[in-house]
Amino acid sequence: MRSRFARVLLAAVVLTSVLAPAVFATPAAADPSVAIEYEGDRVTVASGPSQVIRGTADAPTGTEILVRVRSTGDTSPAFLKSESAVVTDDGTWAVAFNFSDIGAGGTIALTARFEDGSAETSVDGEIVACEGDCADSTPDATPTPIPEQTATPTRTDGADSPVAFGENIFLVNRGGVAAIPVSFTGDANAAVIVVGNETKVNYELDAVVRDEDGDGEAVLYVDTSLAGRGGETVSVSGGDTVDVRSETSLDAMLDPASYDVSLYAGTERDDPVDVGSLVVQEQSSQTPTSTPAEIDESDVASPDGDGLGPLALGGLVSGAFLVGGAALAAVLLRG
Structure with a gap:
């Protein structure tokens, strides 16, 4: 009887070892990320039209990026501008804002975030004088057109x-x-x-x-x-x-x-x-990625017999005997 008990236990330990990597070692997905590109310690835009703000994102092509520019400090008039960009096939995004109505010397805060809120980044910036042809050329190869001006209410x-x-x-x-x-x-x-x-x-x-x-x-x-x-x-x-x-x-x-x-x-x-x-x-919603293994209980004796029964075997498969399980099986087999 003990020999049969040991065989059943050993089979359960081996089965659990096979299942364990799928249940406990599932690789975690990389966290999404979004970034604003600029030189120096802050973003610089000119007091003119078509001022392009660029960035990168670790996201599929076509993912929408919500970009907001808000006045800070004593910038006058106070404003909040917002526009949407999309991620291109090389992981970049770009959007154009119109700052013609904002004088040089103002300060701003920029925020870029995924539409679902899974990632966000912020950076400070400033508005400089528009000298010559200060309007940047709008980026090409974008899934959707970039507007020349952003119609946004102004405080x-x-x-x-x-x-x-x-x-x-x-x-x-x-x-x-x-x-x-x-x-x-x-x-x-x-x-x-x-x-x-x-x-x-x-x-x-x-x-x-x-x-x-x-x-x-x-x-x-x-x-x-x-x-x-x-x-x-x-x-x-x-x-x-x-x-x-x-x-x-x-x-x-x-x-x-x-x-x-x-x-x-x-x-x-x-x-x-x-x-x-x-x-x-x-x-956002999360759904389980693994399901319990189906065990054929016909190979396991009932609690009234000389086997472990489904409850005990279920405990084994659930991981209750994972630690030291192989050693325990070996000891039982020696008996």
Whole structure:
């Protein structure tokens, strides 16, 4: 009986050793990466049109790269520009921005990220004077055309604006709720927030947020699963109020994309005093890459007999006896 027990145990150990590499030694995939190319300690662009920003990415050809340029410091007028690039077959990407309306001497912050948010990089930059033909030639061999100008809302007022965003990039997974903080100064207690642009992205939300409790702050919450579908798309922080004046109707939840967000002082849409981007990204999901091995239990005696039974054999295959299993089998065989 012990001889049969030993044979069964040895077979289980050998089977487990064969299966172990597939279960425990699966090679990990390389992490995706994206980089912005530049010389020196920062990116330099001219105060002119067609200023090209280039980079590289460890990603398949055609992968979309979201590139954003935001004013920093005392740069005037304050702005946030965004555009999409795509990865070419040699792993490079490029996109052109128009800085003709921005004076030399301004500073900027650049960010490049994959559309799904799996990798991101940031770098500082500066705007220099446009001398001669300062417009770079647009790159060729790209899967999609690069625009000569980027139509992006521009913040018109200075830092003393009565209302402003607490931040300018609002990230949320598709189906989640995004938070858009707004600050109020002086006697200001109302602001218009416009999310999206019906002409550009087929969705637009126009809402008035009021700082009813007078604490100088309000947070607008946007539910991307209900946007445009007849539900309560927006809500607001306690003590404050929100009134939706118009919203585009949608058949499904908000698609993954970058949506412009514009802020207006008061209750009228005149000139935006601040701008931002609502980035709706696809929620990643992971699925198991290995499944338990199927064992023919007909070769193993039941617990009432002289064998190990399916429960014990299952413990062996699951790895409970991996450490020292071969040695244990050898000892049993000697018996």
